[in-house]
Amino acid sequence: MITGHFSDDNPEMVQFVDANGTRLGITPANEPYASIVEEMTSEDARMIYRDLVLVRRIDAEGHALQRQGELGLWPSLLGQEAAQVGAGRALRDQDYAFPGYREHGVAWCRGVPPENLLGMFRGVNNGGWDSNANNFHLYTIVIGNQMLHAAGYAMGVKADGAVGTGDPERDTAVMAFTGDGGTAQGDYNEALVFASVTSAPLVFFIQNNQWAISEPNDKQFTIPPYQRSRGFGIPGVLVDGNDPLATYAVCRKALDDARSGQGPTLIEAYTYRMGAHTTSDDPTKYRSSAEVEIWRDKDPIKRMRGFMEEHGHGDDEFFAAVDTEADEVAARIRHACQTMPDPELPTMFDDIYVDDHPVVAAEKAEFVAYHESFVGEGGH
Structure with missing residues (x-):
């Protein structure tokens, strides 16, 4: 049966740090991924923390710019930073990502300038970036449609012989992103069929942020996505989507498996959309403030900083420098947005x-x- 909104105690969920960033012990769920986390260096931790902070600041700036009339719309990722950064940093250069329209964190990790994201929502470009320059497809507004795009691309990768060769610079994986609402779409389910029967090198990454616009999970499915995938012959993994270490490790393994020819995997990242669905939405009409506060305590940045401080991966000077850089990035993209010429x-x-x-x-x-x-x- 469906796990419910607050299932942090689900024994099948992969977690490595708690809400305060304290490192958790080995469990049957996280043991297959523990070696990946153990291999992470201080440099890796600092990179992920920097990503989390900068991505959140870019998102906040996008929201503010929309409210000030500079953008037509903005879909916030607030609360989902760990899921997106963990996935984005697990991708290799040759891998290809297919986002929905909220994957600003993945875009950042793939090297897409945030100014390009703003240009799209300002309506001054046809998408915002060259997909092939960063192996990051254009945003897809049609819910779930990108899953079929990803399945077709992954089938092509396999047909090209770029899977299972043993060459780390050639073997390629594909990653497709959608939310819990997207799992109710026909395109999503069709993509699972194609990926399964062709053993395509595709990782489905479902950000279960609890709300499909104004509809809760129980209006989308009765069996959670990571369990449903098994009916398609695809292994499913449930990961704490607010745990940066866990999401990175789970995505790393799934992508490695795909590149080596072991076929698709579905990852359900259990997280929460802290803000509105988009700036045209008012979430106070359909969810309680108490629910939001429960999730606020599970903040990804707080968790990552707690972990780093506990293990000596960062000091006050480092954290202050990241905050300063976030201010600089915000000022840069605000100026760029306000001075973008009309096409x-x-x-x-x-x-x-x-x-x-x-x-x-x-x-x-x-x-x-x-x-x-x-x-x-x-x-x-």
Whole structure:
């Protein structure tokens, strides 16, 4: 049966640190991943902590810019930083990620400039970045659709012979991201079928943030995602999505398995959306403040800092430097957002097809002629 909202005591959940960052002992659930965590260095811990702080600040800036009229919309990731950074840092350069529209943390880890994210939500570019430059697909607004895109890409990777060769620079995995609401979509379930029967090198990463817009989990499924996957012949893992070490370790192993030819894995990251679904949503209409406060105590940044302080991975100077860098990043992207030029109108017809298309060309010519007809009349 469904585990419920506050299932921190689920014995199947992979965890390595508690809410205060105290290192937990070995359990049957975390034992398969313990060696990955033990191999992590102070440098690894500092990188993850920096990612968490900067990603949260970028998200906060995006929210503020929308409220100030600079962006049309902003979907916040507040509370989900550990899930996204853990997954993003587990990917290798040659791996390919397929996000939904809230994966700002994964975008950061893949090297996508946050200014490009803001440009998309400001409406001044056609997506915001070159997907192939960072192996990070454009955001997908249609819920769950990216799962099929990822399945097809992963099948292609296998057909190209880029799986199970033993070459760490060639073997490739694919990772697809969606939320708990996305698991109720047909595209998601179809993708599981394709990935399973073809043994595609695909990791499904489900961020179970408890709410699909205004609908709770029990309106999306009666069996949690990590258990449902087994019906498709895909192993499922439940991980504490607010535990950066656990999410990184679980994703590392799943991606390694995919690259080596062992097929797909589904990871359910149990986390919480602290803010609204998007800036057009009011979560106070459907969930209680008491629920939010319970999850506030499980804050990913607090947990990571507690772990680092306990093990000597960072001092006050380091933490202060990260905060200073966060301020600098915020100022940089705010200035970039406010000074982004509007695009030339005909560019909306560019990059629709690989080759020139006569219908698109005719529509572009008609559009240009229409706007040119206002020249001299005070129009634009």
